[in-house]
Amino acid sequence: MVPKIVRLGVANARIKCVTPQTLEYTDEAGQAHIVNLEECARNWARRHNYQKSDFERPPGTTEEEVAVWVEKSAKWNSRCVGQRELGREPNWVELTNNERTRMEFNSSEEAYKYLLWPLMKFGWKTFDLT
Numbered sequence: 718m719v720p721k722i723v724r725l726g727v728a729n730a731r732i733k734c735v736t737p738q739t740l741e742y743t744d745e746a747g748q749a750h751i752v753n754l755e756e757c758a759r760n761w762a763r764r765h766n767y768q769k770s771d772f773e774r775p776p777g778t779t780e781e782e783v784a785v786w787v788e789k790s791a792k793w794n795s796r797c798v799g800q801r802e803l804g805r806e807p808n809w810v811e812l813t814n815n816e817r818t819r820m821e822f823n824s825s826e827e828a829y830k831y832l833l834w835p836l837m838k839f840g841w842k843t844f845d846l847t
Contacts, residue, residue, distance in 0.1 A: 718817055719817075720811055720816075720817040720818065720819035721816045721817060721818050721819065722819045722821060723742065723744050723745070723818060723819065723820050723821065724745060724807075724821045725742075725820055725821060725822055725823075725827070725831070726822075726823055726827075727745050728745040728746070728747070729743050729744070729745060729746065729747035730742070730743060730744055730745045731743055732820075732831045732832060733749070734835075735832065735835035735836060735838075735839070736839070737754075737839045738753065738754055738755060739751050739752060739753060739754060740752040740754060740812070740832070740836075742820075750818075752812055752814045752818055753814060754798050754812075754836075754839075754841055756814050756815065757798035757799055757812050757813045757814050758794075758795060758796060758797060758798050758813075758841070760813040760814065760815070761794055761797045761798060761799065761813045761844075762791070762794040762795055762797070764813075765790075765794050765797070766790070766791050766794050767787060767790060793842065796840055796841055796842050797813075797841075797842045797843065797844055798812055798813060798836065798841045798842070798843060799811050799812040799813045799843050799844070800813075800843055800844040800845075800846050801828065801833070801843045801844070801845055801846065801847075802845075802846045802847055803822075803825035803828055803845075803847060804825055804847055805847075807821040807822070808821065808822045808823070808824060808825050808827070808828050809821045809822065809828075810822075810828055810832055810833065810843055820832060
């Protein structure tokens with residue numbers, strides 16, 4: 718599935734606000750959109766949660782160690798709402814809502830200022846691909 722790309726700073730595209738449950742933005746045409754962050758986290762977890770049987774354990778790793786890792790991974794994944802690639806053009810954050818909304822920024826600083834820090838304020842995470 719191809720992501721829906723929103724080029725922030727182009728025409729009317731901007732982030733209006735981030736709340737504990739949603740991201741509100743307008744696209745280049747000025748149309749308002751709302752992204753449900755809990756939907757994003759559910760979609761991320763559905764794709765990235767693992768079972769103990771999914772792991773090839775290094776020698777000497779116990780069942781208990783694997784179980785702890787699986788639990789920690791599931792906890793982290795439950796708050797992850799997407800992935801990001803920053804530091805080269807274009808800088809982007811892609812949310813795992815059903816539309817796969819990809820926000821493109823002019824710089825990594827803008828990505829943090831307008832989206833990533835507000836998401837973190839409410840306990841949401843994104844996976845760094847860089």
